[in-house]
Amino acid sequence: MTATITQPNLVPLRSGMYEMPDSIDGTPRLYGQRCTSCGEIFTTTHREYCAYCGKQTMESRRLGTIGIVQTFTIVHQELKGSLMETPYVIARVQLTDDRVQIQTVLCDVEPNDVTIGMQVEICLKQVDEDEDKQIVVSFFFRPATRS
Numbered sequence: 399m400t401a402t403i404t405q406p407n408l409v410p411l412r413s414g415m416y417e418m419p420d421s422i423d424g425t426p427r428l429y430g431q432r433c434t435s436c437g438e439i440f441t442t443t444h445r446e447y448c449a450y451c452g453k454q455t456m457e458s459r460r461l462g463t464i465g466i467v468q469t470f471t472i473v474h475q476e477l478k479g480s481l482m483e484t485p486y487v488i489a490r491v492q493l494t495d496d497r498v499q500i501q502t503v504l505c506d507v508e509p510n511d512v513t514i515g516m517q518v519e520i521c522l523k524q525v526d527e528d529e530d531k532q533i534v535v536s537f538f539f540r541p542a543t544r545s
């Protein structure tokens with residue numbers, strides 16, 4: 399008989415944005431779309447027509463997990479209802495494989511250590527716990543440890 403380790407349930411803060419890994423240490427995969435006619439990639443998930451060539455040839459795609467910081471801002475003002483503790487960094491990250499940009503919060507880095515051109519990777523972090531003791535998670539990007 400094999401012992402089964404029961405993982406606490408992971409619940410996304412916002413559903414439908416990424417494929418959930420088996421554990422919080424796993425790698426989430428953001429959903430996107432690719433036009434099979436012209437090859438353009440989008441960070442959207444429900445686009446019917448390609449914004450570049452106009453064809454109705456969109457397929458869903460899991461986006462890459464590594465990117466480069468294009469620009470960023472340090473947030474000092476706490477927003478009402480926000481789960482984020484200030485100061486934190488919001489960055490525009492260009493995904494290396496897909497050449498599309500996404501806006502994300504950076505984690506595991508001091509705001510003053512963030513630089514343009516920094517390589518970052520997607521990860522999951524607990525942001526809350528719900529009433530059923532399930533772990534509420536969100537995706538973030540952190541300085542890259544894999545490449």
Ligand SMILES: [Zn+2]
Nearest residue numbers: 433436448451
């Ligand atoms: Zn297209």
